[in-house]
Amino acid sequence: MLDFDGFMGYTQRIGFLPKYMNINGVGSMTIESIHYKRPILKKGYTDRLLDIDLSNNSISIRDITPVMRRMFVGGRGYCLKLVFDGTNATTRYDSEDNVLAFAGGPFCGESGFAGTGKFIVGAISPLTNTFCDSNVGGYFFPLVKQAGFDAISITGRSDKDVIIFIDGEQGIVRIMDAPETETSLFEAESLVEQWKGDGKPSSVAFVTAGIGGENTFFGCVNSVYYDVRRKRCRAKQAGRGGLGTVMRAKGLWGIVVKYDMSKGNSNKPVDRARVREAGKKIRNIIRTVDPKSMRLSKQGTTSLLDMMNSNQLLPVRNYQYGSDEREKEVSGAIFENKVFEQKYPDGCFVGCTLSCTKGCEKYTLKTGPLAGETVAVDGPEYETAATITNLDIFDIDCMLEYAWYCDEYGMDTISTGVVMSFLFEAYERGLLTKEDTEGMELKWDSPETVLTLLHQMAKGAPGFPTEAGRGLRHMKYWVAKRIAAKNGHPAERILKDLEQFGMECKGLEFSMYITKESLAQQGGYGFALKGPQHDESWLIGIDQLNNELPTFEKKAEALRWFPLFRTWFNIVGLCKLPWIDVRHPDAAKTDDPSKNLPTIQECYLELVNATFGTQKTLEDLLNESERCYILHKLFNLRQGFGTRAHDAIPLRAMAPVFINEFKSRKKYYEKYIQDVIKIETASMSDEAMLAALQDFRIKQYEELTDKVYEAKGFDQNSIPFDETLERLGMKEQVYSDIVRSARDRVKGDSGFIKEN
Numbered sequence: 028m029l030d031f032d033g034f035m036g037y038t039q040r041i042g043f044l045p046k047y048m049n050i051n052g053v054g055s056m057t058i059e060s061i062h063y064k065r066p067i068l069k070k071g072y073t074d075r076l077l078d079i080d081l082s083n084n085s086i087s088i089r090d091i092t093p094v095m096r097r098m099f100v101g102g103r104g105y106c107l108k109l110v111f112d113g114t115n116a117t118t119r120y121d122s123e124d125n126v127l128a129f130a131g132g133p134f135c136g137e138s139g140f141a142g143t144g145k146f147i148v149g150a151i152s153p154l155t156n157t158f159c160d161s162n163v164g165g166y167f168f169p170l171v172k173q174a175g176f177d178a179i180s181i182t183g184r185s186d187k188d189v190i191i192f193i194d195g196e197q198g199i200v201r202i203m204d205a206p207e208t209e210t211s212l213f214e215a216e217s218l219v220e221q222w223k224g225d226g227k228p229s230s231v232a233f234v235t236a237g238i239g240g241e242n243t244f245f246g247c248v249n250s251v252y253y254d255v256r257r258k259r260c261r262a263k264q265a266g267r268g269g270l271g272t273v274m275r276a277k278g279l280w281g282i283v284v285k286y287d288m289s290k291g292n293s294n295k296p297v298d299r300a301r302v303r304e305a306g307k308k309i310r311n312i313i314r315t316v317d318p319k320s321m322r323l324s325k326q327g328t329t330s331l332l333d334m335m336n337s338n339q340l341l342p343v344r345n346y347q348y349g350s351d352e353r354e355k356e357v358s359g360a361i362f363e364n365k366v367f368e369q370k371y372p373d374g375c376f377v378g379c380t381l382s383c384t385k386g387c388e389k390y391t392l393k394t395g396p397l398a399g400e401t402v403a404v405d406g407p408e409y410e411t412a413a414t415i416t417n418l419d420i421f422d423i424d425c426m427l428e429y430a431w432y433c434d435e436y437g438m439d440t441i442s443t444g445v446v447m448s449f450l451f452e453a454y455e456r457g458l459l460t461k462e463d464t465e466g467m468e469l470k471w472d473s474p475e476t477v478l479t480l481l482h483q484m485a486k487g488a489p490g491f492p493t494e495a496g497r498g499l500r501h502m503k504y505w506v507a508k509r510i511a512a513k514n515g516h517p518a519e520r521i522l523k524d525l526e527q528f529g530m531e532c533k534g535l536e537f538s539m540y541i542t543k544e545s546l547a548q549q550g551g552y553g554f555a556l557k558g559p560q561h562d563e564s565w566l567i568g569i570d571q572l573n574n575e576l577p578t579f580e581k582k583a584e585a586l587r588w589f590p591l592f593r594t595w596f597n598i599v600g601l602c603k604l605p606w607i608d609v610r611h612p613d614a615a616k617t618d619d620p621s622k623n624l625p626t627i628q629e630c631y632l633e634l635v636n637a638t639f640g641t642q643k644t645l646e647d648l649l650n651e652s653e654r655c656y657i658l659h660k661l662f663n664l665r666q667g668f669g670t671r672a673h674d675a676i677p678l679r680a681m682a683p684v685f686i687n688e689f690k691s692r693k694k695y696y697e698k699y700i701q702d703v704i705k706i707e708t709a710s711m712s713d714e715a716m717l718a719a720l721q722d723f724r725i726k727q728y729e730e731l732t733d734k735v736y737e738a739k740g741f742d743q744n745s746i747p748f749d750e751t752l753e754r755l756g757m758k759e760q761v762y763s764d765i766v767r768s769a770r771d772r773v774k775g776d777s778g779f780i781k782e783n
């Protein structure tokens with residue numbers, strides 16, 4: 028029987044286990060379990076879905092149909108389809124029917140190529156109220172795939188904390204009591220020690236959330252694996268959109284997988300030698316290019332700190348400023364030489380010579396519940412370090428402490444920091460006082476204040492910290508109501524002012540780039556389907572630093588092409604960095620160097636065709652991505668969002684908001700107004716120049732919006748044309764119904780964005 032939703036319904040329930048199981052010495056109560064027969068992995072697929080309902084503790088295994096595979100490929104595509112089918116327009120993040128989905132992709136776990144440990148976590152988000160996905164690396168999903176599953180779907184809600192234990196060696200899936208530990212990462216090694224039984228520590232990996240996920244709306248999912256060289260557990264994060272909050276709302280402490288990779292039968296491509304050859308090529312490109320360019324293999328993504336700072340792109344004081352001379356105290360070179368342990372390569376999965384997963388091996392915590400303990404810190408990544416510069420702090424210890432605690436609490440470093448920076452600016456401008464903040468003085472350049480607020484938010488301290496934990500969109504409304512209560516002005520009008528510098532779109536906080544001078548990146552954030560996260564379109568370097576998108580047409584085309592190709596990485600289980608951050612030496616000779624077409628041709632298309640035995644072209648890959656991309660667009664529309672009003676970005680993403688920002692770069696802006704806007708400035712006041720600049724930038728964004736919608740096959744309200752759906756083979760009634768009702772809705776759309 029073939030369901031159209033892409034799954035064949037059947038459960039392999041071969042036998043039951045006794046209720047009390049001493050799993051490898053853990054001694055946890057088994058609540059439910061099934062045996063299963065591990066399928067044979069072929070051409071990167073097992074074609075099995077593990078489906079668990081925590082409300083009734085049911086475990087089932089379903090076949091993934093060829094239709095599902097052809098239409099939605101894997102990874103983000105599978106997560107989207109699972110969540111779309113399992114939910115409806117009224118589902119919220121904590122609803123029982125919300126689906127928390129995990130999926131790799133056909134190349135996830137391919138050890139012969141670089142960047143193959145990636146998988147996707149997706150669900151309806153507490154921040155955006157629609158689908159959000161986040162990608163993360165590590166060994167978890169490669170092991171899940173070897174254990175027999177291309178995707179995991181979790182529905183329902185358990186009334187006590189549980190774990191799901193997938194034992195791929197014995198072919199058993201169990202739902203069990205969660206470990207009795209207050210921490211999520213601090214005791215990771217001892218948990219792995221218990222779970223591994225007689226096996227190696229590296230045969231165990233797990234995903235988990237933390238108390239920060241329970242007490243805030245931006246909980247992340249930690250992907251934990253054992254690093255055999257460093258002899259410790261490491262954690263990578265699916266950070267964006269509150270997916271750890273969804274996990275905690277389901278009563279799910281974590282999912283553990285056990286499988287010895289050395290017993291694995293690889294990804295079973297059609298032509299293994301050809302895959303290895305493609306892998307060798309990409310590794311050679313990385314080895315030749317990276318040391319002379321971004322140095323990711325030595326500095327991790329902290330190498331971006333210098334690049335962003337020297338180009339006015341590093342957020343400082345809630346994105347007001349883009350550069351600060353104190354950056355030299357936290358530069359990539361300092362991380363490379365003084366903070367990161369360089370003894371071993373740092374790939375987040377085997378085969379990645381880009382090795383950007385850097386870490387500090389010994390750091391003694393100064394604050395919080397574990398003050399005095401010496402821990403190993405993974406990262407910080409650029410994004411985490413930049414949330415700290417955005418709080419006006421240039422202090423490596425603060426970056427390490429913040430990174431470690433955010434991971435331990437299971438909180439997205441970006442959202443946490445951006446909520447804080449908005450509140451700090453509101454405080455600086457006198458919009459908030461100590462009366463509003465439980466007596467806390469929100470001062471810039473104060474590690475103590477930032478870390479205190481972090482600990483309070485994580486533990487859900489009543490009042491201000493708990494409110495802050497509900498995200499930036501909520502806080503804009505909260506601050507507006509507090510001010511309105513004090514001065515009697517209408518809250519809606521105050522909100523309009525706060526929206527100018529409250530850096531969120533669609534309910535998600537901006538990631539860490541100043542976009543005022545890059546129209547393409549403004550679109551990269553504004554049109555991103557899940558909200559302003561750079562993994563859909565990271566165009567700032569291409570547009571602003573390299574000036575490779577000089578016209579509206581080029582920018583619009585880039586805003587069509589890059590989200591599609593970047594989506595492809597997320598549906599197949601690959602990391603984008605070896606493609607986008609390491610340019611093939613021949614890319615410069617092509618018409619469009621930013622697309623890095625030689626690497627696509629020589630490495631990625633080789634990987635695809637050698638794995639599947641096909642003759643696919645780049646256009647074929649883009650078509651597969653576009654179907655998933657459009658499904659996400661339809662998802663947003665079904666949930667009541669996704670129209671033009673929801674692609675609006677804060678004024679600060681386009682231009683300076685306040686006169687102090689303008690004055691900090693007055694010379695540059697004055698010249699810009701003369702040369703680009705063509706206004707003579709001699710008799711203009713600073714305020715008049717600022718107003719002219721703002722007006723011009725808003726109009727530019729609107730003009731770009733028109734062009735991008737056209738390029739994407741959307742009407743001017745951001746709704747896909749019928750022909751777009753037809754071209755992609757998305758002819759089902761459910762999709763056309765969504766489009767029709769969105770068109771009706773938009774007729775009465777006031778453009779006012781409600782609090783989610």
Ligand code: SF4
Binds near residue numbers: 141373604
């Ligand atoms: S480039 Fe970095 S994040 Fe990507 S797979 Fe390699 S080590 Fe992991």
